[in-house]
């Protein structure tokens with residue numbers, strides 16, 4: 001079968017090539033791929049900046065945002081042939097650490113977790129893939145191809161859960177949520193937050209086009225420019241850019257008792273602002289800065305529900321490009337008008 005593979009940490013090594021059929025040891029459920037979405041992490045792996053091949057191998061099958069159809073449910077799963085499924089990304093570490101031991105691999109403490117398509121296990125950008133029944137999540141069939149947006153939604157569900165959890169340390173009734181960055185994660189964050197009845201604001205660099213339109217279509221408010229220029233102090237900031245200056249501005253701008261949740265993985269620092277000044281703003285306003293990565297089964301369950309409640313037309317506008325697997329090079333390129341690029345392996 002064909003798969004999109006890469007030699008991690010070596011830029012320019014992505015190939016669409018023949019590999020053996022998935023091994024039954026990878027899981028008893030056999031799935032035919034419908035689609036795999038591309039995210040910043042895939043691009044970073046393709047650029048040689050991230051990613052690990054399975055032990056003893058040099059190449060990794062890419063892809064962690066999946067949608068497929070069960071072709072063989074195997075002997076002991078509750079799935080039926082034809083079910084739409086998506087694969088949970090992370091597997092617990094083998095020790096296991098206390099969090100992995102209780103089913104919270106997303107909170108793994110020793111870093112020995114593995115992740116499909118990212119860290120030591122093959123991903124989902126292959127014509128067929130196998131999965132353990134407990135890591136396959138049934139996708140609402142009404143979502144169709146939009147089910148490929150499930151994984152990024154799980155990341156947001158976890159982030160928002162973190163925000164509410166840390167907010168409970170004191171009396172707190174958050175009303176305003178600012179999302180920084182109107183990429184797929186930011187827009188999904190805005191969509192999910194709007195379902196929660198919050199006053200949602202989204203800030204991005206662009207001044208016109210699809211991103212502002214999508215934000216307004218949610219009934220949310222779009223801003224461009226600096227976080228510091230906003231005319232209000234958000235109770236919650238979901239930071240989805242990973243850009244040092246935006247993070248610094250967010251910590252400064254968030255309201256007293258507020259929470260800044262960092263979801264973007266950036267690099268480099270802030271040359272223009274002293275760390276102690278950023279910290280002082282947090283201290284004097286009792287703010288919390290919380291990092292959030294990945295998601296566990298509970299978040300996958302909730303994400304399915306929230307995705308099903310978002311307007312389908314709105315969701316479909318998030319996917320700005322469909323590419324064939326053989327055109328992986330274009331799929332992994334970031335174009336200015338892209339929001340979410342989906343590699344389509346088959347029809348729903």
Ligand code: BGC
Nearest residue numbers: 039041089115118155293294
């Ligand atoms: C994925 C997460 C993963 C993280 C770090 C993200 O792109 O969505 O599932 O934990 O990368 O590897």
